[in-house]
Amino acid sequence: AQDWPQFLGPNRNSTSPQKGILRSWPETGPEILWTANIGPGYGGPVIKDGKIWARGANDDKGQSFTHFKSVEAFYKATGTLPLNIKFVIEGEEEIGSSNLTKFLSDKKDLLKCDAILISDTNMFQPGVPTITYGLRGLLYMEVEITGPNRDLHSGSFGGAVANPINELAKIISKLHDKNGMVTIPNFYKHVMKLSKKERENFKRLKHSDKNFAKELDVKELQGEKGFSTLERIWVRPTLDCNGIFGGFTEKGAKTVLPSKATAKISMRLVPNQDPQKIAKDFEKHIRALAPKSVKVDVRNLHYGYPVVAPLDGDAIKAASVAASKAFGKKTVFTREGGSIPVVVDFMKKLKAPAVLMGLGLDSDNIHSPNEHFRLENFEKGIISSAYFLDEFSKT
Incomplete structure (x- = not known):
């Protein structure tokens, strides 16, 4: 596909000075065998044990859908939206998003914005609102x-x-x-060397190597010597x-x-x-x-290129407040070992900051059989997104 369906929300003619892009993708990789007697995977989602089980349930259909539902809820409740919103949807990330860069260049005037909101990352722990500011x-x-x-x-x-x-x-x-x-x-x-401030922040996150190894069913962890586990998977x-x-x-x-x-x-x-x-x-x-x-x-x-975003921008501050309100806990800031190459393209082409408000968990089995997405995260993700619209509109 060399062009994408674009949807400008119900406020497309608004004169609001602020604009936000909510951008995600339905990303799923090659066909994966469904191994548990839970549901058909491709054929349709199954809700069980407080989770949605389906292909791409977390990565990235479920996380993306929270933004559509938040816009729907906001508009139903108030009859308007506090800022202009544009959705960009594409499904080629697993094959490198080769057409997206050209699309962003060709449509940069249409896509002009003040912030880019993406939900395609994980929470540090269940129930802990998380903003990711760095990707490998x-x-x-x-x-x-x-x-x-x-x-x-x-x-x-x-x-x-x-x-x-x-x-x-x-x-x-x-x-x-x-x-x-x-x-x-x-x-x-x-x-780039890790700053002393970031290293101290990582320590405050209270990561447990013992629990990490237990979850993966391995006797010991392994990797580059001289660095903590979080450093090895996030910044090395x-x-x-x-x-x-x-x-x-x-x-x-x-x-x-x-x-x-x-x-x-x-x-x-x-x-x-x-x-x-x-x-x-x-x-x-x-x-x-x-x-x-x-x-x-x-x-x-x-x-794809790595990216680290500054923590002092209006958009990331608004996202932090929004996530804290939705989950009832203080937002933590993390880096992540995975890659989303198009984040750099978005930031460079549109000259706007990107905010990564993730709702997934390491245990959600993305890219694997029996992928799922917690209903709690889905619901609170909708609330987080709605709060973000409100908070960012005040900046």
Whole structure:
């Protein structure tokens, strides 16, 4: 889609000096198997145990829908809206939102605004209103290793020809050192250091490594040495192998020496890291690690820049007050390890601050079977959004 349906709310002809953009997307990834006897996933939502169970229930249909419902409720109650509202809806985030940047450039006059409100992030803990002010960037690469020109019999050729799976596994094993640091040259050269104030704020959030590990059913946590868990997942860059395949993967046994092996590798990046520069450094590093007995192909699938927003703007202050009123608790400010590449595009193209008012939880199984969204968060999200309209209109 090269153009999107745009909906200007019932106040489209208002002369209100303030405008807000409420922007989210129905984001769902590739087809996911529904594993519990709860509902059809795609076919329609099921409400059970105080949660909505459905594909994209949290990410991002449920969170997006709170803003539509808040506008509806506000308009029904008052007959008007306190400011101008524009919705931008797109569904290509999982494939890089390749058309959105052009759309924002082409329609920047139509989309002119004072704030951008996005709900696509998580709450720090259940019941704790949370504003996310920082996101890591993303670089997604694919590495293909080719050996012989066809699949071979391992009995006839094993020991004489390089096995692409073996060589790819060796390369992946060398992408981190013993301290958990990424070995790509210059990977950390421009990484922004965490301020003393932010580090103290992270400590006040009272994160529990023990509970974190228990929830994930792992015996211990692991990562770059010298940093806390919150620092490692929020403000430090990482590299992970997301998938590896090649050779015979079906049931049973087949003694194949494969022709090809492929790995999908993503990097989460932090402020001052340039994904395009790191993509080039990554390719050079992979080629340097590969033996001459194989051919290497490295592809940049997509990327997005990291972002950190200031905490002293009118929009983020209004969102903080709104969330506190809705949940009855003090709002906390967090950074998040995930990426929303288009946030940077929105801010740059429209020259407006973005506010990330998240309503999801780590336990909601986004991008996984049995995704769900708490009804409590859905309802309080509607209230938060309505309070935001009121609070921001006063600035």
